[in-house]
């Protein structure tokens with residue numbers, strides 16, 4: 624059963640919402656909503672957000688607000704890794720690039736244990752080369768799909784020139800976790816890839832990850848859509864997770880009912896830009912999300928979103944004030 628308490632608004636104009644969900648056993652969920660007087664940041668804030676969970680070994684997923692794209696920092700014990708390094712074309716690529724760098728700098732990141740690129744689209748790899756040039760990166764993980772964009776080819780050339788460790792991973796392959804107690808499992812793409820006609824589908828072959836710290840699991844999906852979700856379910860993988868980084872920026876091409884039912888997330892986070900050209904998040908997708916949870920977060924409204932867990936409890940902190948009523952308004956302005 625669920626119990627909720629402590630829901631009140633602080634008098635601070637720059638109130639920041641923090642949610643902590645405490646899981647005790649399998650069925651009892653207590654959620655406490657606390658408003659604090661945190662500073663409001665702009666696009667890609669430069670002040671670290673303080674997690675509500677202060678366990679010294681806590682694991683965090685930072686969904687950085689870079690506009691339309693993905694850049695997700697994983698951290699534990701002062702050690703970091705990055706999933707995607709996107710860069711938007713609008714409002715401007717430079718702004719998005721600055722957002723990632725400002726965020727990493729704010730945490731004092733010097734080294735990334737790995738940079739995992741979910742797939743080859745610009746909004747996921749646009750800053751990857753600059754990340755490699757700026758930080759000491761242990762290994763680059765990629766799905767190895769052949770792609771001929773200049774950005775991707777330049778990136779591969781740079782990796783080769785600088786002799787950076789580069790590993791292709793697909794379902795069944797192992798990623799060594801840099802963190803004690805954290806496991807990383809690759810759920811997709813399949814070894815023989817998902818095809819669109821005679822060539823591999825770029826979005827559907829996104830690397831999908833299950834990152835688990837003790838009893839709390841995160842699913843990260845890149846831009847994987849319905850075909851990838853169907854593959855993952857057909858492979859019989861356990862995808863039950865507390866936190867879902869929703870596929871493809873809240874597009875209706877992803878997040879099927881069957882997949883959401885299997886994941887049964889308590890927290891859903893979307894990474895997308897305000898006023899994007901695609902109408903993300905799509906109305907149909909938000910309608911499906913609303914059936915599974917009311918803890919929905921999106922970077923276009925919340926700014927940076929940080930989910931932190933000590934392995935049993937987890938909390939969500941947002942850069943901007945989290946206005947729950949606005950989460951279910953689609954990119955076209957239609958409210959669920």
Ligand SMILES: [Zn+2]
Pocket residue numbers: 692693744746747845846871872
């Ligand atoms: Zn994308």
